Amino acid sequence: MPIEVRIPTILRTYTGGEKAVDANGGTLSALIDDLEASHPGLADRLLENGDLRRFVNVYINDEDVRFIGGLGAELADGDQVVILPAVAGGAGDQVEPAAS
């Protein structure tokens, strides 16, 4: 059973409009490689300098991956992955770290 990945509106240009796609991988990193193979260009929207982009949130079974190992977070068949861009902004010209 593959892993279902929920794709946000802004990235559906890479998935032919699909809201969710299936992918495989034992870690988040491997999953993103597999996504990239099927949907070229997607990885660049998720990664920057070899890490997850600051304003892209990825959840595995409702857990923010930043708290469970980031790109190394482990995945098993049947897991659910959600990708959501941060909702953020503000008057300043420089972004600030979240208080949490």
Added chain:
Amino acid sequence: MLKLDQATYDAIVAHAKRDHPDEACGIVAGAEGSDVPARHVPMINAAGSPTFYEFDSTELLALYKEMWAKDEEPVVIYHSHTATEAYPSRTDIGLANEPGAHYVLVSTREHGNSEGPVEFRSYRIIDGVVTEEDVSISA
């Protein structure tokens, strides 16, 4: 054009005034494809800052899951600027990731937490291009 009912408008303005001098943020959800803002959801600014806002990542997921369950989408995404005009900053433009949403900015710079008018403006932000639109408030 953004069409908004008076009660939702008032609630957004009250939220912005309450959180001043920090930026307030939230959404108004509506049925997918309807372009009708129907359900106001004030969010906590996890950055707790006068110059930046960010939805808490756990609350963000909960919010989207609730919208998916109800076949809703974010029709309006709003936040306040507390010392500058109600116009999208470079940061706002760079981080605007909902091409279908009306981005509302409220400026509380004139009256802060007190009574008094605010600037309340709405924009489309698509691929880094900002287009202001009229706001129509109805009963």
